[in-house]
Amino acid sequence: MTFNSTLNLIQTYEAGKPIELVVREFGIDPKEIIKLASNENPLGASPKAIESIVKNATNAHLYPDDSMFALKEGLSKHYQVNPKEIIIGAGSDQIIEFCIHAKANENSKVLMAKTTFAMYEIYSKMVGATIIKAQSQFHNLEEFLELYQTHKPSIIFLCVPNNPLGECLGKKEIFDFLGKIDSETLVIIDGAYQEYAKAKDTSKAIDPKELIQSFPNAIYLGTFSKAYGLGGMRVGYGIAKEDIIQALLKVRPPFNITTPSLAAAIEALKDQEHIHQTTQNNLEQMKLYEDYANSKGISYIPSYGNFITYLFENPLNSTLIADYLLKKGMIIRNLASYGLNAIRITIGTKSQNQRFFTLFDEFLGQ
């Protein structure tokens, strides 16, 4: 059977290896496996969110409130925006998908950084759009502006902070850039890791309300998957002016998040103390990764997320390192598929991180 020709261009997204796979492949006891590959919150979710999942288990047969009234109310208060300026997705991934389905097609161009979240490219290719990638290693807004002027893309992606590298544009430079973009171009500010960036440096903080009031062609994406510790529940959101939200709602499937997910996100949002603990642990433990790299003469990218990227030079090889760690029950992300001799490590708990250093020492001592 033949399918749409756009499919020929799509490479399936390669997710971080799940613990279950390592159990199956290497026969390691699941309790021994440490996964620092998918930027999950090592402290888990807020206890209140967990409790709400348990409470809602007996509601598993009931579809969620498809208006998502209570969650939108919560986000509306948190960000001081109108509930009509909010859309909920199965992770902020799904909001990316909505934006592309609503705004892009085979005649469109989509502009993004050279090395950034892989789904921007994958979703764009699904609709046959042309990908314009900047050439700089990190987001370089001068280069973005030139490419914007040359190509007039329908959509521009800014990942703030950037995944998988960790660098982060400042608010001022983003706002300056947005001032030069016409109102027909949708600019997607992906704030999946904003809670971590803000905690490290307030000049990186993007306030969605200020963003959309200043630039009605921008959309802010947030997620419950990272600092909120609900990666397994698939809840994210977009904040934009109502005309954009109305368009995205047209391509949203009904019941796009689960009944326990909705309840968990509502409770997680209330527990800002958990976010504080999460970002503090992250800052403290990140420092240990920097110190370790420095002590071994390994380069790294200063990170504003909950992960750190180590950059290797010959003879160190990211694939050999990732494979070595995997056999020892430690899963990290090899960035070879991004064309980099690098690994991305999620900042874990103290003991998880110590285990990483021990295993890395072992690898180096081989």
Added chain:
Amino acid sequence: MTFNSTLNLIQTYEAGKPIELVVREFGIDPKEIIKLASNENPLGASPKAIESIVKNATNAHLYPDDSMFALKEGLSKHYQVNPKEIIIGAGSDQIIEFCIHAKANENSKVLMAKTTFAMYEIYSKMVGATIIKAQSQFHNLEEFLELYQTHKPSIIFLCVPNNPLGECLGKKEIFDFLGKIDSETLVIIDGAYQEYAKAKDTSKAIDPKELIQSFPNAIYLGTFSKAYGLGGMRVGYGIAKEDIIQALLKVRPPFNITTPSLAAAIEALKDQEHIHQTTQNNLEQMKLYEDYANSKGISYIPSYGNFITYLFENPLNSTLIADYLLKKGMIIRNLASYGLNAIRITIGTKSQNQRFFTLFDEFLGQ
């Protein structure tokens, strides 16, 4: 901002009213509200599935196994097909979306029954495809064949049994029809309510293995949302030959179901006794709805699902009836948006159904 012109044609799907909305609008105690609007299993999920959601609440921060190995294994055993012939979706809705994104575009035609599951049309319009609707009230395969020969659609939808009407094509007539369709046309056999149909009449049972072995251009859709009682967890599946599954996997977003959903579906599938109880309750209680309609001289469509459609004639009006019931805390589905003077009632528990009959008596006695 302008968006893709295909959006102009899309009407947002109208979901059954959630209990939360009725609480907000009418101030009724949530415990008093009975929802027979969304074909949820009134017996709830299998206790084993509920237990697995509770167990997985502390894994809320962990992404699910994106290969969905264990669930595919379970379905593979249940249906005697290869795991590579299975794809998992956030409800079978999402598999419908994958099929349309992989196979249809603005040059395509999609053939479906006049009154059938609304998402077939909505997803098709999202890619700009032309909708060809049969004119018969129920699925009429002679008419489908004529329309197929005239229009050469890329995709044909057969909803077996049909939602929202409840009628059901037999296996033999479907297979005869498929024998006349060329191998380039994707035929989607939506079996969301198959467990109920099978329990009532084995001649309606579609065996996915036999289906795809006989017709490599067919895909079978199943769901955990209906008989399995996991509507709120969003898990469905498609079964097709590997070339079709490979194409659909290209348009599947990663982590498209939640961590507790994956665990719950695996356990629910094992509890076939729960399916037996569910379908037996349905058959027994359906009979009461038929008897009630007969006693009041109301027409109904004999149903093979877990719902029944009452067809009204003047002066009875479905909107007035739905509004009356709603104010009394009973939510059913008004089919006015389908152009019908009819309501669809989900078959509930004995006490829920008795409450429906009491309220309907009250309405008639006004």
